[in-house]
Amino acid sequence: MKQKEHLNRGKRGILSVIFGRTGILLILILLQIGLLLVGFRFLSNYVFAIYGGAMVLGFLLSVYLINQKGNPAFKIAWMVPILTVPVFGALFYLYFHLQMESRLLNQQVVKEVARTAELSEQKEEDRAALEKESPQVANMVSYLRKVSNSAVHTNTTASYYPSGESAFDVILRELSAAKHYIFIEFFIVDQGYMWETILEILRAKVKEGVEVRIMYDGMSDYFRLPIHYARHLNEEGIKCQVFSPIVPLLSTVQNNRDHRKIMVVDGHTAFTGGINLADEYINQKERFGYWKDACLMLKGDAVQDFTLMFLQMWNVVEYVKLSRAERENAQNHLLDEYRRYIQMPIPKCEEAGKGFVIPYDDNPLDDEQVGELVYLDILNTAKKYVHIMTPYLVLDHNMMVALTYAAKRGVDVKIIMPHIPDKEYAFILARTFYNELLEAGVEIYEFLPGFVHSKIFVSDDEKAVVGSINMDFRSMYLSFECAAFLYRNKEIHTIEEDFQNTLKECEKVTGEVYRSQPLWKKLAGSLLRLFAPLM
Incomplete structure (x- = not known):
């Protein structure tokens, strides 16, 4: 086997x-x-x-x-x-x-986001509360509102899970409690214990009358799952779609992939983070040592934003397959269809008013690098520390300047990277950035037990981001991504605690470690860096 x-x-x-x-x-x-x-x-x-x-x-x-x-x-x-x-x-x-198919898909994404912008509700009292608490963060949220229709929420509870396996039981519990609908959108779905356990619940929910929709990226369809897998799920009553299927020699695996991780239950509970639906993400199967990942569960008003993100992408994929007449007919009922899911009643959260949650997505087609700009904002406004976990480190000039500037002005900047990489070429490429970062005072650590897949930014015990956005060109510029920004939320301390616990299992990278690499790796890294944006 x-x-x-x-x-x-x-x-x-x-x-x-x-x-x-x-x-x-x-x-x-x-x-x-x-x-x-x-x-x-x-x-x-x-x-x-x-x-x-x-x-x-x-x-x-x-x-x-x-x-x-x-x-x-x-x-x-x-x-x-x-x-x-x-x-x-x-x-x-x-x-x-x-590529005409890609262009059609891209055009539809832009139109769909514009058509449904009014459905992203911003409560004035939440916006005013953030403005009073921090004009600086309010300005950043104002930017997110303009470019991705993001809203700030106070009636939201956040729960952080420092590993895929710690989140898995919670995910199963929430799916089992679904009464109305379940929306699932992930980059990777792969057969195995994790997916089969979830699928068993989904099949049972369909029989109970719960609406279940699943969408995964075409890379899973091509590299991970049996042929016509989506068709088989549809035959079981589970609505399933594939985002941008891979066609050898006619499409490319890197071109605007759906890298988002979204799970929504009944409009009141959402999950996002780094985990995908495959066994390595819960360490049921070993790949590259221990798989370190993270997941964030939200309950409350912020869930509506993730519901809207899912529906937008779902309808884009669906509309691309329709004729022009069918698209026009479907669009006539579009907003009513959305409201049916988004305007589900949400109870008052126990932690309402104790911190802010801002969900956001990053669309690679709108010329706005939202994911990168949020990271840059955190780096440029940090006073004490910025702690980062990322599986990849392929930096553009702006990110390199922000990291080194923060370190040079006295901010404690630490980055945790994998010690056992999933892609050797990506690891060789990442290490070409080490020397400049180390010279500026950025501290780099490698996680000895295995592979870090978490995408975490945490700063000053006040700000944190948990989502799907890696620190590489593909996430920043090419893929559809999503995340949640937390400000003065109690879970920020839990995220920082996870960082410190992970740090105990890491080896600090020094200039000597960097210089002791084999010559061929240094040369290969230098060459790969030339083509880094295209990889």
């Missing part, structure tokens, strides 16, 4: 490389070399004209890129293949930016 599992994992890894951007880039380089060889042999009279035309196209695309909005790192990463392998580099760029 273990041998079969190992072979399947290896197969998935190979497929991920083959159909990912990195694999396609390597293939295109080989194709260009082959074209040159064939050209000199059979097309000697035309090869220079073809190559010259490709260079002109590459130059024009480079000019176009330079004049576009966006992170300079992405522009450089695209310009390298465009200018170094001009025949296929330009086609490579056009291939990723002219």
Whole structure:
């Protein structure tokens, strides 16, 4: 069994490389070399004209890129293949930016968010209370309100779980208590003990008349689950959809994936965080040592925001499959459909008025790097400390400046990283950032028992973020993400306590540890950093 599992994992890894951007880039380089060889042999009279035309196209695309909005790192990463392998580099760029299915999906996301913006209710008394408590945080929330329709809530209870297994029993309890509906949206769903246990409850709930909807990313559909798995769930009465299914050679595993983790029960309880629905996330199966993750449960008004996030994405996926006439008919009933789920009665929470909760999502299609900007805001306003857990560390210039500036002005900045990585290339790449961070006074620790998958920011015993947002280009710029920002909420102390407990199982990274890496890893990291935004 273990041998079969190992072979399947290896197969998935190979497929991920083959159909990912990195694999396609390597293939295109080989194709260009082959074209040159064939050209000199059979097309000697035309090869220079073809190559010259490709260079002109590459130059024009480079000019176009330079004049576009966006992170300079992405522009450089695209310009390298465009200018170094001009025949296929330009086609490579056009291939990723002219996919009609992706463009249709992207357009629908933007429209759906705009159409349903009015359903995100902001209670004036909650906004005023935050303004009185902290004008600075209120300003940040004002930004979130403008760009992602986020609202601040006081009638919300937060409960933090420092591992997948500690959250699992609570998740099962809440699912078992559902009376009206269950919404589930995760990046990864994989067969095994965790998913089968949840699925058994969902099947029972469907028989009781509870509406159950499940949505997972196309990567699970392609790499993790049996063929037509969504169809099988639908036949059992569980409504299921796949976000952006993977089509080999026609779509890419990195292109605007749904990386969010959302579970909503009856409109009054929501879960988010780092865990997915697979056995490694609750340490039922060992992958990369002990799997350190986190989960946040919310009860109260803030749950409505996660309900809205789910419904928006669900309808986007559904509408893309419909004809134009069917879409127009469906949109006529859109707001009434949403209100039926969002306006469920929510009781007064025991901790109402004791702290603030601000759910938010990050849409990679709106030119707003919400996830990164919230992290930057925490770093730039911290007075005492910022403590971070993240599985990946692939930083752009803005994040590097914020981390090093915070450390240089005396803020205690600590980052916990995995010691056993899930992706060796990502770990090699992350370590290229260590030296600059260490020199500035940022402390880096690696979790010796295994892999850290938590995405945690906690600062000054006042602010914390728990969600799906990693510190890498994919999370900050390419994926759909979500999180909850806590301000002066009692669970912030629990999150910091988890950080300190995790720190006890870590090894501190020093300059000597960094310098003692094998030369080949340093060279590989330097090369990977050039293409980091595209990985």
